[in-house]
Amino acid sequence: MNINSPIGIFDSGLGGLSVLRQFIRFLPNENYVYLGDTARVPYGNKSKDIIQRYAIECANFLIQKDVKMIVIACNTVSSLAIESVIESAKSIPVVGMIKPGSHAALRSTKNGKIGIIGTRATISSKAYKLEIEALNQNKSIEVNSQPCPLFVPLVEEGLLNSEATRQIAYNYLQSFKDCDIDTLILGCTHYPLLANIIHDILPGVNLIDSGEHAAVNSLRLLAERNLLKDDSNIFVEQPKIDFFVTDLPQNFHKQAISFLGFEVEKPELVELG
Amino acid sequence: MNINSPIGIFDSGLGGLSVLRQFIRFLPNENYVYLGDTARVPYGNKSKDIIQRYAIECANFLIQKDVKMIVIACNTVSSLAIESVIESAKSIPVVGMIKPGSHAALRSTKNGKIGIIGTRATISSKAYKLEIEALNQNKSIEVNSQPCPLFVPLVEEGLLNSEATRQIAYNYLQSFKDCDIDTLILGCTHYPLLANIIHDILPGVNLIDSGEHAAVNSLRLLAERNLLKDDSNIFVEQPKIDFFVTDLPQNFHKQAISFLGFEVEKPELVELG
Numbered sequence: 001m002n003i004n005s006p007i008g009i010f011d012s013g014l015g016g017l018s019v020l021r022q023f024i025r026f027l028p029n030e031n032y033v034y035l036g037d038t039a040r041v042p043y044g045n046k047s048k049d050i051i052q053r054y055a056i057e058c059a060n061f062l063i064q065k066d067v068k069m070i071v072i073a074c075n076t077v078s079s080l081a082i083e084s085v086i087e088s089a090k091s092i093p094v095v096g097m098i099k100p101g102s103h104a105a106l107r108s109t110k111n112g113k114i115g116i117i118g119t120r121a122t123i124s125s126k127a128y129k130l131e132i133e134a135l136n137q138n139k140s141i142e143v144n145s146q147p148c149p150l151f152v153p154l155v156e157e158g159l160l161n162s163e164a165t166r167q168i169a170y171n172y173l174q175s176f177k178d179c180d181i182d183t184l185i186l187g188c189t190h191y192p193l194l195a196n197i198i199h200d201i202l203p204g205v206n207l208i209d210s211g212e213h214a215a216v217n218s219l220r221l222l223a224e225r226n227l228l229k230d231d232s233n234i235f236v237e238q239p240k241i242d243f244f245v246t247d248l249p250q251n252f253h254k255q256a257i258s259f260l261g262f263e264v265e266k267p268e269l270v271e272l273g
Numbered sequence: 274m275n276i277n278s279p280i281g282i283f284d285s286g287l288g289g290l291s292v293l294r295q296f297i298r299f300l301p302n303e304n305y306v307y308l309g310d311t312a313r314v315p316y317g318n319k320s321k322d323i324i325q326r327y328a329i330e331c332a333n334f335l336i337q338k339d340v341k342m343i344v345i346a347c348n349t350v351s352s353l354a355i356e357s358v359i360e361s362a363k364s365i366p367v368v369g370m371i372k373p374g375s376h377a378a379l380r381s382t383k384n385g386k387i388g389i390i391g392t393r394a395t396i397s398s399k400a401y402k403l404e405i406e407a408l409n410q411n412k413s414i415e416v417n418s419q420p421c422p423l424f425v426p427l428v429e430e431g432l433l434n435s436e437a438t439r440q441i442a443y444n445y446l447q448s449f450k451d452c453d454i455d456t457l458i459l460g461c462t463h464y465p466l467l468a469n470i471i472h473d474i475l476p477g478v479n480l481i482d483s484g485e486h487a488a489v490n491s492l493r494l495l496a497e498r499n500l501l502k503d504d505s506n507i508f509v510e511q512p513k514i515d516f517f518v519t520d521l522p523q524n525f526h527k528q529a530i531s532f533l534g535f536e537v538e539k540p541e542l543v544e545l546g
Contacts, residue, residue, distance in 0.1 A: 026489050028380050107301050110534050216299050216489060223496030261383050 001068045001092065003227055006031035006242070007218070008067030010058040013041035014252060015152065015189030016073030017259045019097075019211035023071070024239050024260075026215045027222075029231045032241040033065045037272065039246035042152055043076045044119025044188070051121065055081035057272040059088045061244070068227050069218060072096040075188050075210065076119050079127035093221055100217045101185050101210030102131040106139070108206045109183040115176045115205070116145040118187030123147040128187055144179050148172045148191070155190040166197050173201045181205060243267035274341040274365065276502055279304035279515070280491070281340030283331040286314035287525060288425065288462030289346030290532045292370075292484035296344070297512050297533075299488045300495075302504045305514040306338045310545065312519035315425055316349045317392025317461070324394065328354035330545040332361045334517070341500050342491060345369040346484065348461050349392050352400035366494055373490045374458050374483030375404040379412070381479045382456040388449045388478070389418045391460030396420040401460055417452050421445045421464070428463040439470055446474045454478060516540035 007027070009020055013036050020034055035058055037043075043051050055077045062070050070089050072078045077085070078096030086094045105114045105128075116128045129143045150168050159165045176184065185208045186192055192209045199207065222228045241264055245252045249267040256264050280300070282293055286309050293307055308331055310316075316324050328350045335343050343362050345351045350358070351369030359367045378387045378401075389401045402416045423441050432438045449457065458481045459465055465482045472480065495501045514537055518525045522540040529537050 025377075025380065028376075103301075104298075107298065216492065219489065219493055220496050220501065223493050224499070224501070226497070228493065228497070 001066050003068075003229055004031070005066050005068035006033045007069045007071060008033045008035070008062030008065060009071040009073050010035040010037070010062060011073040011189060012036070012043040012054075012076070013038050014156070014255050014259070017256060018189050018192045018209070019071065019073035019214060020241070021260060022209065022211045022215040023218070026219055027228070028239055029229050030239065032239060033062060033067055034241055034243050035061055036243070036245045036252060036267070038248055038252060042119070043074060044121045044149065044152060046121065048080045051077060052081040052084045053273070056084050056088050059085045061270065061272060063089065063092065065242075067092065069222060070094045071214065071218060073189050073211065076121045079118075079122045079125040093225070095214050095218050095221065097187070097189075097210040097214055098127045098131050100213035101187065101208055102128055102135055104208045104210070104213040105183050105185050106132060106135055106141070108208060109139070109141070111180065111182045112139050112141045113179060113181040113183070114141065114143050115179075115181040115184040116143060116187050117148045117151075117172065117184065117191060118145070119152065120147045120149055122187050128185055142179070144176060144181060146172055146175060148188075151194060152188065152190045155193050160193055161197070165194065166200075169194065169197050170201055173198065176202060176205070183208060185210065238262050238264075241265070244270045246270060246272055274339050276341075276500055277304070278339050278341035279306045280342050280344060281306045281308070281335030281338060282344040282346050283308040283310070283335060284346040284462060285309070285316040285349070286311050286429070287528050287532070288428070290529055291462050291465045291482070292344065292346035292487060293514070294533060295482065295484040295488040296491070299492055300501070301512055302502050303512065305512060306335060306340055307514055307516050308334055309516070309518045309525055309540070311521055311525060315392070316347060317394050317422065317425060319394065321353045324350060325354040325357045326546070329357050329361050332358045334543070334545060336362065336365065338515075340365065342495060343367045344487065344491060346462050348483065349394045352391075352395045352398040366498070368487050368491050368494065370460070370462075370483040370487055371400045371404050373486035374460065374481055375401055375408055377481045377483070377486040378456050378458050379405060379408055379414070381481060382412075382414070384453065384455050385413050386415045386417070386452060386454040386456070388452075388454040388457040389416065389460050390421045390424075390445070390457065390464060391418075392425065393420045393422050395460050401458055415452070417449060417454060419445055419448060421461075424467060425461065425463045428466050433466055434470070438467065439473075442467065442470050443474055446471065449475060449478070456481060458483065511535050511537075514538070517543045519543060519545055
């Protein structure tokens with residue numbers, strides 16, 4: 001791997017596109033390899049053993065693509081299998097979602113009351129809660145968590161503004177009103193797409209997009225290792241992204257264009273494991 | 274200067290706090306010196322000669338504080354006097370608002386139609402327009418600019434949600450509806466505070482906060498020069514910020530706390546020039 005190697009990003013499906021979008025925002029001049037494990041999505045309701053096995057397979061695929069960094073876009077994998085990915089990656093730096101999101105939440109909160117939403121697996125793992133407690137040195141912090149298992153399928157179906165989604169979100173988020181949080185971690189890559197609805201239900205609460213902070217952390221990490229491409233003479237055009245999926249490439253292609261807002265190459269269908 | 278030297282930020286007044294906030298968001302572990310030239314605010318309706326003289330005086334003040342970087346938070350100074358600041362700064366890196374904001378706008382736009390709002394001086398200088406044209410290599414780009422001279426005094430008076438502000442914003446922004454922009458550069462540090470109102474008037478338009486991108490650019494620049502403080506063992510607490518103003522320190526202190534959301538040291542009154 002070298003400066004011109006791509007940044008590798010993997011996710012269980014298309015949710016990781018919200019993370020990719022943040023990377024493009026801050027690192028537009030880099031090349032990317034994106035792997036969506038659409039044949040086995042969603043990961044959020046599966047066991048730790050299975051998630052670890054899938055994560056290692058995804059990481060190995062990216063390593064073979066000679067990536068200079070592995071980004072675990074999936075919060076569930078970041079919660080349950082980051083150690084396995086780090087072990088597979090050897091000298092390649094690995095960035096997950098939990099640490100950047102936890103940092104940002106601690107910096108954001110004024111009243112010390114932080115909410116976390118995520119898949120069942122992410123919330124059960126207590127990964128965000130434990131990370132926040134480990135990072136916290138001084139503040140009195142209260143963490144409240146809520147799994148939102150229907151958000152992923154609702155987003156995958158494109159119901160971003162429907163009354164049904166609003167109703168379900170209202171039910172999920174109601175408890176946060178009572179405990180007076182001022183900061184909410186969107187602990188799943190799909191959730192930034194529901195930010196408007198969440199904002200309406202919890203006005204004044206600062207929403208943390210872990211993907212945004214993971215992108216900035218990665219920028220720092222790569223810059224410190226002299227692994228960032230030169231951007232002094234940047235050409236402003238679409239970044240180069242190679243997409244790979246394990247199922248339904250046409251479907252993914254359509255959703256990626258709609259999500260990123262520009263034309264991208266067709267994803268290549270690959271088999272993992 | 275060394276790794277532990279502070280990052281210096283200057284502005285004509287308190288608008289630069291929106292830039293400082295973005296720096297704290299992405300570089301919470303750094304020390305900061307913030308200079309607000311409140312005795313001579315606003316810069317936006319003054320001549321180029323005067324703005325250059327004031328800018329050099331502000332930069333020299335920060336240089337005496339042994340800063341490792343100078344951030345020109347003020348868009349008007351960034352437009353008209355960045356070369357003078359670079360000359361004064363010698364080997365100290367200087368970051369302004371125009372280049373990061375222009376980059377971000379070019380990356381954001383899909384239809385090639387970019388709007389810019391700023392003070393009269395910023396808009397007359399055409400700094401954003403020229404930078405966008407210089408950076409642009411391929412796209413067909415149309416740039417529309419609109420000075421919004423009342424926004425600064427309205428924000429300084431705290432009228433962030435008033436009906437009057439909404440009405441004035443509506444009049445300023447109306448022309449952008451006709452030319453169908455998809456991206457708007459908030460080309461003045463005060464304007465991110467009016468983002469909600471602007472968003473209501475121009476729904477679906479991506480608002481570019483130049484301060485956010487200046488912060489990320491600075492992170493990169495410092496990381497590449499090995500000038501970032503270690504954050505591997507970050508303590509999550511308030512960052513250390515020394516404030517200096519040229520007039521009305523009590524007033525600034527109150528507004529800084531309300532704006533940043535945490536208690537800060539009282540600013541020290543200083544004389545420039």
